[in-house]
Amino acid sequence: MNLNLTNKIALVTGASKGIGAAIALELAREGADVAICARGAKNLDQMARQLAGLGRQVVAVPANLATAEGVQSVVEATLATFGRVDILINNVGGAPGPGGFLNLDDEHWLAAWNLNLMSAVRFSRALIPGMVERKWGRVINIASTSAREPDIVVVHYNSAKAGLVALSKSLANTYAKDGVIVNCVAPGLTRTPALELSAAKRLKEQGIDIEGLTPDELVNRYYIPRRPLPVGRVGTPQDIAGMVAFLASERAGWISGSYINVDGGWVKSIY
Ligand SMILES: NC(=O)c1ccc[n+]([C@@H]2O[C@H](COP(=O)([O-])OP(=O)(O)OC[C@H]3O[C@@H](n4cnc5c(N)ncnc54)[C@H](OP(=O)(O)O)[C@@H]3O)[C@@H](O)[C@H]2O)c1
Structure with a gap:
């Protein structure tokens, strides 16, 4: 399927490896220019070279996305080069600290919420207004099947991802009328x-x-x-990236506020 993302500008968070890297590559293959960010400059530079090798313009910004300043620096660097973002992929996430409810202190909880939820809040707040102005945008949040079927180990992570799902629905219902389509993808074991x-x-x-x-x-x-x-089989980052690229395209313009499992059939419920 030709998703025709030529001339679109995408920003992918946590894109130096794993699922974020696969998403950045997939969007670039479909024609988008891409901004990527992560903490470690070495992997980020490697990814930037790979993306540039596909003939795309690339901005790579090292930053800690669990902080407001980190998010701000990525937004500023991206807008300074590209002037806008059409497609925002809030991918960065993880489960800091130990497992098990009683082993997790306030710091672990706040770290999980800052990384998985507040990063998406901050990027969305900075970039959705421009999408609304231009009457076109896509925001795709990478949640987890753990938001739908929480395990008993990473309780803070499950809760933050469930918050991300709720955020996606609220933003979808707020901005769909302005041409900004928001959805959530839930990877399973990848x-x-x-x-x-x-x-x-x-x-x-x-x-x-x-x-x-x-x-x-x-x-x-x-x-x-x-x-x-x-x-x-366990999923590959490319399994997730294919769905994300589709949702980023014009072909998915009537899918709004959805929470889509890409999980090898792991989630047992039908909703
Ligand atoms: N893998 C799975 O089975 C799975 C399942 C469900 C959901 N997910 C979700 O999918 C997303 C991607 O997961 P993944 O498995 O691809 O993770 P990963 O392999 O650890 O990659 C994470 C990416 O984010 C960056 N990153 C991590 N913390 C950061 C921070 N504080 N600031 C900036 N960048 C940061 C990492 O680079 P640096 O370390 O250099 O910063 C890396 O580029 C996450 O939201 C995760 O919760 C994954």
């Missing part, structure tokens, strides 16, 4: 650096010796018994 790190962290928390285990073994040992997937 093979990224974060998933490997999380598997290692959770196994260690259980007192399991992970010395010498490969990334595959870590994921298989921790996640597969807990999350048997009907499709029979």
Whole structure:
């Protein structure tokens, strides 16, 4: 399918690896120029080179997106180069700290909310007004199936992602009349650096010796018994990126306020 994103400007948060990197590449392949951001400059530069290799204009900004200043610096650098953002992908997220409700203190909770929810609030507040003015925009928030079927480990993360889903619906209902379409994508188990790190962290928390285990073994040992997937395999970042690129396009103009699972069949409910 040709999604025809030529001449569109996209901003993808947390785009130096994992799902965000795959989304940035997919949007660039479809013709968009792209702004990317993350903390680590090395991976970010590598991604910027890959995107430029596709013939796209790229802005890469190192910043901590869990802070208001970090978000502001990315917005300013992007607008200074491109003058506008048409497609905003609020992808950055994660579950800081240990697992289990009683192990999580206020700092862990606030860190999870700042990273998963407030980053999206801040980017949306800065960039939606321009989309409204131009009568065209897309905001796609990367939530998680954990918002719909919360586990008992990353309670702070599940709650922040559920907040992100509610935010998406409110913004969708507010701005659809202005041509700004907001949706949420809910990845299930997706093979990224974060998933490997999380598997290692959770196994260690259980007192399991992970010395010498490969990334595959870590994921298989921790996640597969807990999350048997009907499709029979863990997802790839590209599985998520395809859906996001579709939602970013004109073809998805009548999908607004949706919360779409891309999860290998993991979520059991039909709503
Ligand atoms: N993987 C899964 O199974 C899965 C499932 C459901 C939902 N998700 C969601 O999908 C999104 C992407 O996850 P992923 O698995 O691709 O994660 P990942 O592999 O850890 O990649 C995260 C990206 O965000 C950046 N990042 C992390 N913290 C940041 C911060 N404070 N400021 C700026 N950049 C930051 C990272 O770069 P730096 O570290 O250099 O900053 C990296 O580019 C997240 O919202 C996650 O919750 C993932």
